[in-house]
Amino acid sequence: IITKSEMKVIKDKWLIEKHLYEDYKVNYLYIKYILIVLFTILTLIIYRYFIIKKVNNKLIEQSKELSNIQKELRLSALTDYMTKLYNRRYFSEISIHILDLAKRDKTNLSVIMIDIDYFKKVNDTYGHKFGDTILINLSNILQNLTRKSDIVCRWGGEEFMIILPKTDEEGTFNIAEKIRLEVENLILKYEDNSDVRFTISIGMSQVDIQNDMDIEASINRADEALYKAKESGRNKVWIKKIG
Numbered sequence: 001i002i003t004k005s006e007m008k009v010i011k012d013k014w015l016i017e018k019h020l021y022e023d024y025k026v027n028y029l030y031i032k033y034i035l036i037v038l039f040t041i042l043t044l045i046i047y048r049y050f051i052i053k054k055v056n057n058k059l060i061e062q063s064k065e066l067s068n069i070q071k072e073l074r075l076s077a078l079t080d081y082m083t084k085l086y087n088r089r090y091f092s093e094i095s096i097h098i099l100d101l102a103k104r105d106k107t108n109l110s111v112i113m114i115d116i117d118y119f120k121k122v123n124d125t126y127g128h129k130f131g132d133t134i135l136i137n138l139s140n141i142l143q144n145l146t147r148k149s150d151i152v153c154r155w156g157g158e159e160f161m162i163i164l165p166k167t168d169e170e171g172t173f174n175i176a177e178k179i180r181l182e183v184e185n186l187i188l189k190y191e192d193n194s195d196v197r198f199t200i201s202i203g204m205s206q207v208d209i210q211n212d213m214d215i216e217a218s219i220n221r222a223d224e225a226l227y228k229a230k231e232s233g234r235n236k237v238w239i240k241k242i243g
Contacts, residue, residue: 077089078090078093080153080154082132082135082136083135083136083139083154084139085139085142085143085152085153085154085160086151086152086153086154087153087154088153088154088155088156088161090151090153091151091153091155091161091163094151094163095151095163095214095215096214096215098151098163098165098215099207099212099214099215101165102165102166102207102209103209106209107165107166107209108166108167108168108169108171108206108207108209109163109164109165109166109167109206109207109209109218110163110164110167110168110169110171110172110204110205110206110207110218111161111162111163111164111204111205111206111207111215111218111219111222112161112162112164112172112175112176112179112202112203112204112222113155113159113160113161113202113203113204113219113222113223113225113226114138114142114159114160114161114162114179114200114201114202114226115158115159115160115200115201115202115226115230116134116135116138116158116198116199116200117198117199117200117201117230117234117235118198118234119131119134119157119158119198122134122198126190126196130188130190130191130196133188134188134196134198135154135158137186137188138160138183138200139152139154139160141179141182141183141186142160142162142179145175145178145179145182146162146164146175147164149164149165149166150162150163150164150165151163161219161222162175163215168206169204169206169239172204172206173204173237173239176202176204176237177237179200179202180199180200180202180235180236180237183198183199183200184197184199184235186198199234199235200235201226201229201230201234201235201236201238202225202226202229202236202237202238203221203222203223203224203225203226203227203228203229203237203238203239203240204222204225204237204238204239204240205218205221205222205225205239205240205241205242206218206242208242208243221240221242222240224240225238225239225240226238228240
């Protein structure tokens with residue numbers, strides 16, 4: 001038989017355990033809610049991270065595309081659309097820097113001017129489309145037979161210009177003659193399978209590093225030399241001396 005005092009002890013003990021359980025239950029729920037909140041916050045942070053990363057990658061991609069477009073626009077503004085050579089505008093810009101370097105380092109600098117012989121006759125005989133083929137083939141020869149440091153440009157129409165850094169008169173003549181011979185030996189096929197040949201005349205001059213304030217003086221000398229090459233029968237390299 002359980003006495004009243006023993007019953008009281010048991011009851012008190014039960015009440016204590018009940019209070020402990022209730023306290024533990026409240027704490028457990030509190031922790032559960034905290035974990036849910038933390039998980040939600042962590043999920044949002046991770047989601048935000050991936051969204052930001054995705055946006056940043058998109059911005060980087062768009063920036064690269066914009067940069068490529070700008071480069072293409074810049075390149076198209078400085079190159080001839082058909083021959084892919086530099087145009088006269090680029091030649092004028094870069095020649096200033098090349099001349100400054102030549103003056104600073106006291107090195108040789110030369111220019112070559114090229115003109116296709118009887119090009120109007122070629123266009124009249126074979127048509128402008130085939131005339132474009134000739135221009136493209138000549139451009140390829142010029143690119144293949146010059147150095148990376150040389151600047152080759154389409155000067156206008158059937159005229160081309162080359163600026164050759166660190167090249168003396170003899171070296172310039174050798175390059176010009178190599179180009180002339182390569183063109184002379186080139187055989188193109190017309191649409192009726194007939195062979196077509198063409199020739200070029202070349203004028204060249206060195207830049208007077210001491211006295212020329214710009215590249216124009218040497219271009220004028222090369223132009224005079226080109227006229228002499230044509231006047232003397234074409235398909236020739238003519239040199240215009242300084243002075």
